[in-house]
Amino acid sequence: GDSVTQMEGPVTLSEEAFLTINCTYTATGYPSLFWYVQYPGEGLQLLLKATKADDKGSNKGFEATYRKETTSFHLEKGSVQVSDSAVYFCALTSFQGAQKLVFGQGTRLTINP
């Protein structure tokens, strides 16, 4: 079945550092890909998405490019802030059935001032 694999955390960086969180997927067909962010005690918020190969999703300085050839959707940010501390989930939507979201295991990011 469809699956998403994220780099293991936790990840700790200093403010203004460059961030990469790796995400690879396995899916039949051409899924849509998402990054969600979860702040402490809250639900998930959509950070960015891409619906077809070579699309780049971007939001709040974060970017991710849908790479079909490497089945990847790595999240990047050039200069992180303390407020970026959260858990980040990579996910895909299967186009089969009810279009369920399949999540990666999540990566906890902590940014130190």
Add this chain to the structure above:
Amino acid sequence: GAVVSQHPSWVICKSGTSVKIECRSLDFQATTMFWYRQFPKQSLMLMATSNEGSKATYEQGVEKDKFLINHASLTLSTLTVTSAHPEDSSFYICSARDYSSTEAFFGQGTRLTVV
């Protein structure tokens, strides 16, 4: 973006009692709603998918008699945890999608503690 409101945000109940969690789509018609459970420091586990007016489809290993899901209207779905026990304590999150979108919108989650 679309707004999904989940209520309550937290609840404490006694073992053996039932708890109802509501999930509402405020500005769109949610033809499909999903209920997830999240254990501490873990990913989201899909519990069930419900389409408006139909019975929910439960994932393998999820007890349908324990986690009752109702999706009677296009803006409201409820999850009732029946005869709750301490092991049911968790963070429950709903999400909703309309028929034309690949994007699902999430509620803020409900932290359930069973004592």
